[in-house]
Amino acid sequence: MDILMIIKEASLGSFFSVINIAKIVIPLMIIMEFGRNYRVIDKISGYFEPFTNKIGMTSKASFPLLVGLIFGISYGSGVLIQSASEGDLTEKDQILLVTFLIMCHAVFEDTLLFVAIGAKGMMILIPRIIIAFILVLIVSKRILNEDENSRIRLNKFR
Template sequence: MTAPVLRYPAELLRRATRMFATVAKIMLPVMLAVYVAERLGLVALAGRGLAPVMGMLGLPPEAAIIWATTVLTNLYGGIAIVATLASDLQLSVAQTSALGAMMLFAHNLPTEQAIVRKAGGSALLTGSLRLLVGAGFGAAVTWTCQLADWLQQPVSLAWLQGVGSAGGGTPDAGGWLLATAQSMGMIWLIIIALVLLLDALEWMGATRLFTRLLDPVLRLTGLEAHAAPLTTVGLLMGLTYGGALIIDASQREHYSRRTLLLATCWLSLFHSVIEDTLLIAALGASIWVILVVRGAITLAIMIALAALTLPHTRWGRRLAA
């Protein structure tokens, strides 16, 4: 009994460090590219060009660069931009929540939509759905909160940028290296905390309980009973893992096209619920917005999609053909 307990801290560090090494390979080149672009004035130029679009969403121009990077890379790529621009970003909790939800809805589209296509879904449909829902949700959150004066307190990102560089302006190379090292160290600690929390939830049975609770919700949205558990795994563990399970199962069980469409839409809009949500919450986003409200909106969208693809509808007949 004692030996496994003693081995766990070492195993935890190994897992967290392996995950950190994976994301660092993504984040560091992005952070370097943004730093160079910032020194050349390209970030300010891009921000001015995208300002009208972000203004319509109630977000500062820098948010466009963060979301675009997230869409093309992943959440860690977007967080790398946040870390690099932290000294210049002035966001409220509402804006952070809106941007965080947009990042959660739409990230790593080139890789994840390829998985969707392999699983039997439409990469174009699900990718477009993620972008449109993300932008619409972000705008709804920022403008609603502004009108109602909710979540307007400012968010400090100085901890992510590094205390020594939080004073504003673009640091010199030495200052950037120090701030980057501080940021990466903080992210490594967050990853350790996430792994520890996920292990605790698994040990307490919370993950299995969540799976049982989600199963009837998924069936409410038109999924076949034997596809719901696999979709639940994807919602908890991520689109890559859930998509791999669905790819394997669809080859054995021959899911209908409607089930594959609904399952891949679910996975595209709402996946890796625990880990990704905690990651964005660490930036200062409201857990109610990025988890509860986002989940309710996703459920409403999926119920609507299920109704639109019933066998007697035009879309349903096309899927059954």
């Protein structure tokens, strides 16, 4: 009899967790589609240019960075690959974007999902952004250098 209660509680708990997650993910997906169709993301990414320049990326990297931050690594990597194949991103931009998005992607979705299960959103969001920023600065300043042919070479750590 106890096993049936456990199965019932696990099933109901899982069901309500999925409902809570759907309440967050579905509206975000709808917003993403509107943002993509009406080019809102293109306009917003212009505000990120000072940030991308500060961490060693060109202004063309702001759009893939913004997409990855908002919508996640899957969609962000798709935009990154498309931008790179069109020649919009330097090799350094690509490496720094991937480095940043590994640490900090889907900041709204992930944060809201954890908040839905009881976590404190700012305790998740702020450290992710700070750590990603510091890591990209380190990679940009200490590890990567562009030579005259715009090829990336790795420096040795000193």
